[in-house]
Amino acid sequence: MSEDRDESITAREALHAAPGPRxxxxxxxxxxxxxxxEHEMRAFKVIAKREAPAICxxxxxxxxxxxxxxxxxFDEVKETLQFSFGHRPMRRFTLEGKPASENGASLVYSAGPTGHCMVALYPPQSDLGRVHxxxxFLRIGRISAARLRDRLARDLRDLVAYEMVGSLDTRPTLRQRLRVRWLRLVKYKQMDGGFTGVKTHRDITDIANALSGKAASSVFAGVMKLLGPLLVLAVLGYLGFSGLAARLAE
Known part of the structure; x- marks a missing residue:
């Protein structure tokens, strides 16, 4: 009897015991x-597709x-919006004697799974050549739909300038040449031999500060020349753009 009572008390105590930490x-x-x-990107895609024709x-x-x-x-992928010039015949021939053609430049807005957005320009490419x-990278970070909209007109102007400068058969204006030269000077870009650009290190420093919440600009700028390429790949992977990071590392 005593054993039954002890067991019943133990069971009752266990039943009314406070739950453990969640x-x-x-x-x-x-x-x-x-x-x-996702809501920011969804709103921006609606706004951008509506306003882009008038801006262009x-x-x-x-x-x-x-x-x-x-x-x-193109917005078939939920996290991406892309504006692109199309494919054109060049009325020239490759070394193999085949008709040459060119794919136009693209402006891409892509949201990563950590809630960061990457805005990038991709150059025109042809069977006969391409830019270096x-x-x-125009920008990367947690950018609201309102901020993306505010910069849409400038991004589209940069896309047109990039198409005019990067294509083999166009005659860009002096202003377009200077704009693309400026972008190549101050923005991070992927080259065949690695990453170059951002003379002031501003873009990557902003990313680092956004990730850590602490300002480490002086130390960060000092090591950028050595760690720049690896850091860009690491940041892209951290922000969820692992597929792009893998392509750039090739």
Missing amino acids: LQNPFYPGWRAFKDY ARIGGFAELEAYTGFHA EKLI
Whole structure:
């Protein structure tokens, strides 16, 4: 009888015992940041596709490019919006005697699974040649739909300038040449031999500060010449652009 009573008391105490501490999901903050940013990207895609035609109509040289190459907006991938000039025959021949053609430049907005957005320019490429860089990073970070919209007109002007400068058969204006030269000077870009650019280290420093929440600019700038390429790949991987990082590392 005593043993039964002891067991019943033990069971009653266990039934009314306070619950243990609730475990926190370590992956929830990153997932939540991505889900929140999905709304920003969704809103921006609607705004950008609606406003881009009117913006492009005011950009010098756009109408002529569109007439011969076409201009398209792609948003089939939920996290990405891409504006691109199309494919055109060049009326020339390759060394193998085949008709040469060229694919136009692209402006890409891509959201990573950590809630960061990457904005990049991809150059035109043809069977006969291409520019030295593989892409130019315009910006990367947690950028709201409103901020992306505010910079949409400038991004589209940069796309037109990049198409005019990078294509083999165009005659860019002096202003377009200077703009692309400026972008190549101050923005990070991927070259065949690695990463170059950002003389002031501003873009990568902003990324580092955003990730850590602490200003480490002086130390960071001092090691950028040695660690720049590895750091860019690491940041892209951390922000969820692992596929792009893998392509750039090739």
